[in-house]
Amino acid sequence: MRALTAAALAALPGLAWAHHFMGGGLPRTFTQGLLSGLGHPVIGLDHAAFIVAAGFFLASVEGGMWGVLALIVGALLGATLHLAGFALPGAEVGIALSVILIGGLLMARRRIGLPWLAGGLALAGVLHGYAYAESIFGAEAAPLAAYLIGFSLVQLGIAAAAFLVHRRLIATREAWAKLASCGVGAAVGTIGAVFLVINIAA
Numbered sequence: 001m002r003a004l005t006a007a008a009l010a011a012l013p014g015l016a017w018a019h020h021f022m023g024g025g026l027p028r029t030f031t032q033g034l035l036s037g038l039g040h041p042v043i044g045l046d047h048a049a050f051i052v053a054a055g056f057f058l059a060s061v062e063g064g065m066w067g068v069l070a071l072i073v074g075a076l077l078g079a080t081l082h083l084a085g086f087a088l089p090g091a092e093v094g095i096a097l098s099v100i101l102i103g104g105l106l107m108a109r110r111r112i113g114l115p116w117l118a119g120g121l122a123l124a125g126v127l128h129g130y131a132y133a134e135s136i137f138g139a140e141a142a143p144l145a146a147y148l149i150g151f152s153l154v155q156l157g158i159a160a161a162a163f164l165v166h167r168r169l170i171a172t173r174e175a176w177a178k179l180a181s182c183g184v185g186a187a188v189g190t191i192g193a194v195f196l197v198i199n200i201a202a
Helices: 002-010 010-015 030-043 045-057 065-083 089-106 114-135 141-172 174-201
Strands: none
Touching: 002 045, 030 045, 030 065, 030 114, 030 141, 030 174, 045 089, 045 114, 045 141, 045 174, 065 114, 065 141, 089 174, 141 174
């Protein structure tokens, strides 16, 4: 655990930089906004881990793709709140906790009704979307719109890919599906724990 904590603290500058796709500068064109929106959920390891785990978990839920939609809508709402000037204290800690929680749920393979799950994913999406908006705050209308489109599309693509892979495993190799759930859940939970340590120590 001490080694993990030390590694997390050492990685802090790089992990923080991963949240600024344009090197800290604002996108100035539609294309830059789109690329930044596509890149943020991918290069932000905590965000990417959450999206993959959500897609994996939703594969075992009837109508699970509605949960993906709830996540994206929540992220758009969170970004809107940030851009409107609303403060969400402790958002980064909340994001880390959401990553730990989704990893734990994936490992446990607990059945959760879609309405409850979609509500939880929407709430987590608000936190993640709030963080996404940090990179676009103050941008002009065109790159801002492109950024929102980009991060919505990339979340849909990642979650859908994880959903389809796990759904395929469930249909053809149930034992492998269980093993994959445990492995992905453990990896995602570990990533969440690392980010939690980083944010508490920062």
